[in-house]
Amino acid sequence: MIIVMSPKADENKTDAVLERLKRAGFQIHLSQGVERTIIGAIRDRTRMGDLALAAMPGVESVVPILQPYKLASRAFKEEGTIVRVGDIAIGGEEIHVMAGPCAVESREQLLEAARLVKEAGATLLRGGAFKPRTSPYSFQGLEEEGLKLLAEAREKTGLKVVTEVMDASTLPMIAEYADILQIGTRNMQNFFLLREVAKVDKPVLLKRGVSATIEEWLMAAEYIMAGGNYNVILCERGIRTYESFTRNTLDLAAIPVVKHLSHLPIIVDPSHAIGKWRFVPPMAAAAVAAGADGLLIEVHPNPAEALCDGPQSLTPTNFQSLMQDLKSVAGVFGRKVGGN
Amino acid sequence: MIIVMSPKADENKTDAVLERLKRAGFQIHLSQGVERTIIGAIRDRTRMGDLALAAMPGVESVVPILQPYKLASRAFKEEGTIVRVGDIAIGGEEIHVMAGPCAVESREQLLEAARLVKEAGATLLRGGAFKPRTSPYSFQGLEEEGLKLLAEAREKTGLKVVTEVMDASTLPMIAEYADILQIGTRNMQNFFLLREVAKVDKPVLLKRGVSATIEEWLMAAEYIMAGGNYNVILCERGIRTYESFTRNTLDLAAIPVVKHLSHLPIIVDPSHAIGKWRFVPPMAAAAVAAGADGLLIEVHPNPAEALCDGPQSLTPTNFQSLMQDLKSVAGVFGRKVGGN
Amino acid sequence: MIIVMSPKADENKTDAVLERLKRAGFQIHLSQGVERTIIGAIRDRTRMGDLALAAMPGVESVVPILQPYKLASRAFKEEGTIVRVGDIAIGGEEIHVMAGPCAVESREQLLEAARLVKEAGATLLRGGAFKPRTSPYSFQGLEEEGLKLLAEAREKTGLKVVTEVMDASTLPMIAEYADILQIGTRNMQNFFLLREVAKVDKPVLLKRGVSATIEEWLMAAEYIMAGGNYNVILCERGIRTYESFTRNTLDLAAIPVVKHLSHLPIIVDPSHAIGKWRFVPPMAAAAVAAGADGLLIEVHPNPAEALCDGPQSLTPTNFQSLMQDLKSVAGVFGRKVGGN
Amino acid sequence: MIIVMSPKADENKTDAVLERLKRAGFQIHLSQGVERTIIGAIRDRTRMGDLALAAMPGVESVVPILQPYKLASRAFKEEGTIVRVGDIAIGGEEIHVMAGPCAVESREQLLEAARLVKEAGATLLRGGAFKPRTSPYSFQGLEEEGLKLLAEAREKTGLKVVTEVMDASTLPMIAEYADILQIGTRNMQNFFLLREVAKVDKPVLLKRGVSATIEEWLMAAEYIMAGGNYNVILCERGIRTYESFTRNTLDLAAIPVVKHLSHLPIIVDPSHAIGKWRFVPPMAAAAVAAGADGLLIEVHPNPAEALCDGPQSLTPTNFQSLMQDLKSVAGVFGRKVGGN
Incomplete structure (x- = not known):
């Protein structure tokens, strides 16, 4: 940390700052x-910790030098983290596509x-129950009925299931059905919820807050990791x-x-970002x-x-065609689209 | 709502849109x-509701015409809402100042x-326990001990107490001690929490999300009002x-x-907005x-x-001097600073 | 300036950085x-200057400590600058209101x-000719005819004239008619134009770029001041x-x-900022x-x-009523609205 | 255009709006x-045109339906525009890379x-003289000396030259040397300059303003096209x-x-966007x-x-490796990197 004193700060003011830093264990x-x-x-x-x-008096500005997160940083763990969801490995050579409807609407819609x-070629099924x-x-979603349909779809297809958790009270129920727990963009700084998912033994998909800096996002991951759950996947x-x-x-x-600052895997949600399927x-x-x-x-x-987000959803045909392109682009970089 | 069809849309596509609108009860x-x-x-x-x-096919864009909120709108209720907290009336002629430390740190600090x-001249005491x-x-706060200190300070000074609720699980406890329940900026779209505070018989101070539009903010107020709690104070x-x-x-x-679009009272938090006391x-x-x-x-x-937000906190002397100015400015507009 | 080396940077890399800093005359x-x-x-x-x-190699980040502007800084000149326009002093005890139409449309409209x-109670007349x-x-404006009408209005009312310069080629003509040269928001970083107005002996009203930081804005003022024209008025x-x-x-x-960082006067244009007269x-x-x-x-x-910006223009009645309020608010802070 | 009347607007107000619309030639x-x-x-x-x-009175909001640009729109010209620079075609099957230093610093640096x-594999040389x-x-650049060096580099390598124009006064000189005239991000709405480049028979590379909407950017292109120069390349x-x-x-x-709304070609400048070469x-x-x-x-x-933008410049080695990847990615989409 760098502390810039004001040009007018006299020695007493500087000494007071030095004194506080020393008490807090800093090397000066x-x-x-x-x-x-x-x-x-x-x-x-x-x-x-916090030092005010x-x-x-006399302090003009304080410039942090080190990143405020530790467990999430690349400095803490040099090799990239691979998050395992059953036989699926996220963060390695394979690129995994999580696809499906915005909301679970009916048995027919979801199974189809x-x-x-x-x-x-997708390997995970997405779909909101809450x-x-x-x-x-x-x-507002089918709630537990939606979760049961997701489980049924998993059984029928072998796809893993990712679905959103919105509150600590429904977390235990959702954790029973889901393979990956999604924290939505509005909850990225819901610190109570972050501490709760930290205690569950399931990977967490942490969406970036709609106005979060990359640093704040990594601090949210730090909350989950500091609580004991290291299986965090970031989602832009x-x-x-x-x-x-x-x-x-x-x-x-x-x-x-993110790959430079952190060892955590990162995926992208272009549908919500853009809002128009085209x-x-x-x-x-x-x-x-x-x-x-x-x-x-x-x-x-x-x-x-669709009951939700129709304008940004791909038709099955458009999705198939996209998957072909993704496989070719992945190949350029020596990767493959998972499950194929 | 205005639906703009693409120049290339043929009659069949337009008919399909008209059909859906009619089924949904729209006048065309x-x-x-x-x-x-x-x-x-x-x-x-x-x-x-939602119509996708x-x-x-053939639809170029959809332009909403009416505001999506109802209970919060000025059209719904023409005269301004006055929220009563004991003998204090927020939204009327009096301007009320809620002041105090970022966090409750100790008995001595809070009572002082x-x-x-x-x-x-403040009429309400602010202070975070969570x-x-x-x-x-x-x-992370003194939690229940902090709430007890707030209650003690209220008893000693007559100030009403406003403090933040971060999660449904601690809401009942906080509602026992607080006069106004604050929903923080990060929770403005925590819809579970909004539904819970809607059930409590206490006024709610709803802070604007740090990247929320005014419309989204009023929609968050609508959640609370639709749940039965009409005593919402907005806070920029x-x-x-x-x-x-x-x-x-x-x-x-x-x-x-906000005063044009809605009947709800609105206050301002310049400390968190600016972050520098000066x-x-x-x-x-x-x-x-x-x-x-x-x-x-x-x-x-x-x-x-301070253990929290020291750089943006006023000293007692600066606060007294500010209160003098506020009283004079209020006077220009025929208002007075509450409690004086 | 603070240079943070990467944890992996060896001594050779640090030495190379030190060497370059020394050559450039830095104390280390x-x-x-x-x-x-x-x-x-x-x-x-x-x-x-610039050092890359x-x-x-080995440099993680570079953190500037000093502000990059000098002549515009409060450190360079402690007392506030007063810009004089004839008998009007901007930046002192008086608050000056510059009012008028977006564009000069006709003789009748402008004189009225x-x-x-x-x-x-306004002391300056605004109106765009370009x-x-x-x-x-x-x-696109009446061009020289508009300038002539502004001069006529000045003669008839005693109001000083502020009008926008958009390009170096029309600057000499505009400088003949105007009392203050306005640089619009789109030209805040038109460095050619800044250098040209720096050579003219007229005060410059420098609007903030619509996405300029305060620091970039002060750097634009620095361009004008470095070119020899110290009479810069900033406009948010x-x-x-x-x-x-x-x-x-x-x-x-x-x-x-701005008042903390700089000695230059600052005014505000609420009409363009808000865009709705109400x-x-x-x-x-x-x-x-x-x-x-x-x-x-x-x-x-x-x-x-109006041919331009009607939705954000006040009617004469609304303006008169506003001026009454402004005088009272100014009085609270020991100031008065100029010319009254 | 849609005009939404206020709920309280009486018939007279509506009639006044209808009257104005009819006078302006609108179908109602x-x-x-x-x-x-x-x-x-x-x-x-x-x-x-403009209608206020x-x-x-009585108008609540005005919602535009049609895009305000015409010549730049895809509706005006369905097939994509191909801008020709000598034997190079931009906007077709080939992807062209314009590479080089931020600023022309010396003969040796530029030729190297x-x-x-x-x-x-680049086909155009970039380099700033102003x-x-x-x-x-x-x-601030080598000015005409820089332009001469760019011309010499073109002669030696066959690369076409793209360089920035900052002001109408230096435009004739720059147009003599350059193959493509670049309008920088700060000048995207310098309407005087746009009108001047519109008169020159050279393609224009129009960078997006750093806070311009896509619509404003296409309106800037419209300025150039309305002035007679249809060879506009957009640059995000x-x-x-x-x-x-x-x-x-x-x-x-x-x-x-842009490809959906307009027929103009679009290129990308990742160096300035990101600011860090990595x-x-x-x-x-x-x-x-x-x-x-x-x-x-x-x-x-x-x-x-480098005298300018060193932190975001690639080394020759990094650039060569990037070009290999670009060729492979282009291949996936049936395109090739130009000149190879």
């Missing part, structure tokens, strides 16, 4: 320039969707910007950046070219009849 | 221009803070933008905009000039020793 | 921690507008964010922040409460007939 | 619902860079968002969106996978000695 490096004094303070990352340094995406909806008047799903033609702006640079396939291909370990894609047997 | 107005067909569709707002119109802010922290390694607390000199960008225009007083004065019904301000007996 | 402070090496480098601000340090705003328009098919006019209910988000915190008065009052040295407000004798 | 479609009146207004796109409808990028710099104290170069780990956020979705190659590959027609990439013989 003092640089007294002509114009101002700069203090370098170094401490073992594991004893992090920026509130002390599962069959179709399996056939096209749905976070901006409006209280929108369809678009960030909120001023551009409103697409629903959000897909930040594909997050892929190589632009989903090129962004899915781009995600693979940028190094994603997987994709989360909305596919519906009949998007125009 | 068809405009067939030379270049394209535009469909106006009007329906009673109370029967809102944008996913239908309460005494000071009461003396300067703290949402970006890092799992930061101070800064939005995330590219400018990083201040922590967030305080969107003061939200005050007149700039808090001018923004607090500006909020009152823009028509805010109240303020949420961090004050600490000794900011440089 | 080396901190060798257990985990990594941190280099503090201090140099006289006046000899700023972040591209050197000038008379009205003068009567209500208009930057997003669409090539929109009204809203920044682009995800919120689209208002045209832009008015960043009023920029007022106290919300302009509360934001104008808020700007004065936050410490603005002036306002730029669109007023049109008949907004519904 | 009136929908009178129970709650409010909605007016659909359709007119030939070619007679666009939103400022009229040109030789290297040519060898690796440099827009945020700081007036930074290196990152937009400003809250995420600051990368310099900007590369909006790759702009590629398929993350440039994956984003370049992603851009090709998303359908880009070309790339603009900074390559420097020795980035650590």
Whole structure:
């Protein structure tokens, strides 16, 4: 950490800052320039905490040097983490596609969707049983009935199941049915929920908050890991910007950046990011070219009849054609699309 | 709702859209221009739901015309809502200041803070017992002990207490102690929690999500109101933008905009928005000039020793001086700062 | 400047960085921690330039410590600058209101507008003769004829004239007529134009770029000052964010922040920021409460007939009523609205 | 265009709006619902202009239906435009890479860079002779000497030359040397400059403004096309968002969106978007996978000695390796990297 003192700060103020740093166990490096004094303070990352340094008299600014996360950092663990879901390995050579409808709507719809995406090469089935909806008047999901249908689809197709957890109270029930627990974008900083999923022995798919920095996202992963669950998969799903033609702006640079800063696997959800099916396939291909370990894609047997997110869902035909492209792009980088 | 058909859409596609709209109970107005067909569709707002119109063949775009919220809208209730907290009325002529430390740290700190802010003219005491922290390694609050100290401070000073609820599991406990339940910015779209506070007979202070549009914010209020709790106070607390000199960008225009769209009272939290104490007083004065019904301000007996948010907390002296200015600005607009 | 070396950087890499810093005239402070090496480098601000340090092997990040602007900084000149326009002083005790139509449309419209705003207490007349328009098919301004009408209005009312310069080629003509040269938001980083207005002996009103940081804005002022023109007035006019209910988000915190970092006066344009006349008065009052040295407000004798920006223009009646409020708010802070 | 009347608007107000629309040549479609009146207004796109409808009494909102650009739209010209630069065709089957240093620094540097990028498969040479710099104290370019060196490099390698025009006054000189005129991100809405390049018989590379919407960007292209120059190449170069780990956020979705809305070719500049060389190659590959027609990439013989943008420049080795990947990714989509 670097503390920049104000040009007008006298010696007493600087001494007070130094005193506090020493008490907190920091190693000090003092640089007294002509114009101002700069203090370098170094401490073992594991004893992090809060010091109200920026509130002390004479302090102009405080510049952190080390990343605030530890367990999630590449420095902590050099080789990439591989998250195993049964016989599936996420984060390795294989790129896994998680596909299916936004919401589980009916037995017929889900089994049909599962069959179709399996056939096209997906290895995991997505589908919401509990749905976070901006409006209280929108369809909120089939709840436990939806979970049972997901389990039935898994049995029939062999696809693993990923579904969203919205609250600690329904977590035990969802954990019984799901293979991967999804934390949605609105809950990325629901710290109570993060601590709860940390205690469950299931991989967690952690979506990036719609206005979270990459650092805040890795801090959310740190919450789960600090609670004992190391099987975290990150999911980029678009960030909120001023551009409103697409629903959000897909930040594909997050892929190589996360791989540089962290050892955790990262996948991409182009469907929610873009919000219009027409632009989903090129962004899915781009995600693979940028190094994603997987994709989360909305596919519906009949998007125009979907109860949720129809406009961003691919038809089965479009999905099949996309999967062909993904396999070829993956091949360029020595990877393959999982399960094929 | 306006549905714009693509220039290439033939009659069959338009008919399919019309058919779906009619089945859903819409009144139809068809405009067939030379270049394209535009469909106006009007329906009673109370029967809102989802139609995947944008996913239908031939549809170019769907433009909503009516606001998606109802109970929260000014159209639903013309006169402004006044939320009563004991003998305090929020949303009327009086402007109420809620002040105190970020976190309850100790009995001494809290009672001292309460005494000071009461003396300067605040009518409510703020203070976190459960703290949402970006890092799992930061101070997380005194929990129930903190709630007890808040209750003691209320008894000693007569100040009402506002404190944050982070999860349904601790809601009953917090509701026993607090006068106003605060929903923090990270939980604005925690729909489970919104439904739970809707069932409690206490006013709710709903902070704007850090990247929420005003419409999404009013939809979150709608969740609480649709659940039966009409005593919602909105709180603008800064939005995330590219400018990083201040922590967030305080969107003061939200005050007149919310008052135009909704009947709910709105207050402002300049401390969290700005993140640097030096700039808090001018923004607090500006909020009152823009028509805010109240303020949420961090004050600490000794900011440089605070366990949380010291850099943005006012000293008692700065707070007293600010309160004098606020009273004068309120006077210009025929209002007064509550309790004085 | 702080250079953080990568944990893996060996001594040779650190030496190469030190060598380059020394050659460039920096004073060095080396901190060798257990985990990594941190280099503090201090140099006289006046000899700023580019060093591609972040591209050197072993360098993890480079953190600037000093502000990159000098002449515009409060450190360079402690007392606030007062810009004089004839007998008007901007940046002192008086708050000056610059009002008038978006565009000069006709003799009748302009003279009527000038008379009205003068009567209500404005001291400067705004009006565009050259208009930057997003669409090539929109009204582009009356050009020199518009300038002549502005000069006539000045003669008739005594109001000073502020108008926009869009290009170096029309600068000499505009400088002949205008009292203040306005650089619009789209030209804040038109460095050619900044260098040209720096050579003219007229005050410059520098609007903030719609996505400029405060630091970039002060760097643009530095361009003008480095070119010899010290009479720069900054104008906050809203920044682009995800919120689209208002045209832009008015960043009023920029007022106290600019006053902290710089000695230059700062005014606010709520009309362009908000884009809807209904919300302009509360934001104008808020700007004065936050410490603005002036306002730029669109007023049109008949907004519904305006050729440009009608929706954000105040009617004469609304403007008169606003001016009354502004005078009262200014009084709270010991200031007065200029010319009254 | 859709005009939504306020629920309280009486017949007279509606009639006034209808009257104005009719006078302006619109075809009217009136929908009178129970709650409010909605007016659909359709007119030939070619007679666009401004109507201050939103400022009229009783009007709640105005919703545009048609895109405001015409010549740039896909509706105007269905097949994709191919821009020819000598024997090079941009916008067709070939993907063209424009590579070279940020700034022309010296004869040796430029000729070496040109030789290297040519060898690796680039077909155009980039290099700035006039440099827009945020700081007036930074290196501003070699000006005409730089242009001469670019011409010499072209002669030696056969590479076409793309270089930036910053002002109308230097345009004739630059047009003499360059094959493609680049309009930088800060000048995307410098309408004077757009009108000037419209008169020159050279293709224009129009970079997206750092906070421009896709619609505003296409409107800027419309300025150039309306002025008579149809050879416009769009260049996505990152937009400003809250995420600051990368310099900007590369909006790759702009590629398929632009191809949907417009017939103009679009290329991508990952170097400026990301600002850190390490993350440039994956984003370049992603851009090709998303359908880009070309790339603009900074390559420097020795980035650590660059006078400008060293941290984001690729070394020759990294560039060669990237070009191999690009060729393979292009192959997946039936395209090839130009000149090979």
